[in-house]
Amino acid sequence: MTAAAATADRTALFRRAAGRFPTGVTVVTTLADGEPYGMTANAFMTLSLDPLLVAVGIGHRARAHGHVLRSGRFAVTVLADHQEPTARRFADPARPVGEAAFTADPWTKGPASGCPVLSDGAAWFDCAVRAAHPVGDHTLVVGRVETFGLLDTARPLLFVNSDFAVPGPAPTLGAHPPSRPASLGARS
Template sequence: MAVQDQGIDFRRAAGAFATGVGVISSVLDDIPVAMTVNSFTTVSLTPTLVLTCLKDRCRLLTQVRQSGIFAVTVLAADQEGVARWFADARRPSGAAAFAGVRVQRGPATGCLVLSEGTAYFDCRVQDILDRGDHAVVIGEAVTFGTLQAGKGPLLFLNGSYRSIAAPVPT
């Protein structure tokens, strides 16, 4: 199997695992940078640690390395357009990327949190591990909380955005 084929096959196999979708942001000198991710997970309750994986040469990783802070907004099922926007490399950079998106500042870091998401984690970097063509960024969630209670999450599965129905109350 050729290396290129192996990469395609690996991506296809990884795509069979449903993930949540979030937007990670950072701010440095009052200039925000953000991008859509589906590689986000909690790591520890004590201390409150989370991790994400960012491509090794992306603007966001450069800014996270320099600022030492980031925020994660967990997207709601009705935010597919927002997910696509922050995944598009052609979007404007800086504050212009957030035009028309309701945001608030993370209480601890000042990073932008998308107000219409389902939850947020406002983080200080604890470690960055360079692995392969990505970096694993581990952060302590200094503040966190829910945003739009009752909204279902946006999911990513087999290369497509998906949602799940809310549980039926009992």
């Protein structure tokens, strides 16, 4: 076996092993020169409650990579169970750029950043870049959450074993109704 084949086998096995860990699916957006940009990301996590921080891994070759770092702001929409087509569209390298990429999805501007928040999602976070750490072939972007909210009672979309999935019953929101970006949501 050649060194290249061994590396390819190891990479494929790593992907399969990592695929056993279910993740949520998000669309990360930003604005650059007034144009919106978005990408599907499942490398998203909350980091801190005090202060409110989230992190997202953005591949160095992703269109949004440089735009997020230059603009210093981004929004994250947690996709709902019915948004697999949205996830696939924002993951497609052949998707249109700028505003044309958003024509199939209703969206509104995040109240703090102005970055697109997809209105049909399950939740949203509107962030300012606090730190960026190049790590391997990605940059781990840490965002200070400036506003956030719930959008719908739909179940979140998951990604596991290289495929989309939906969890059990939809969560109940109790006395906390969804907060759309237009209503400013919760402030940190």
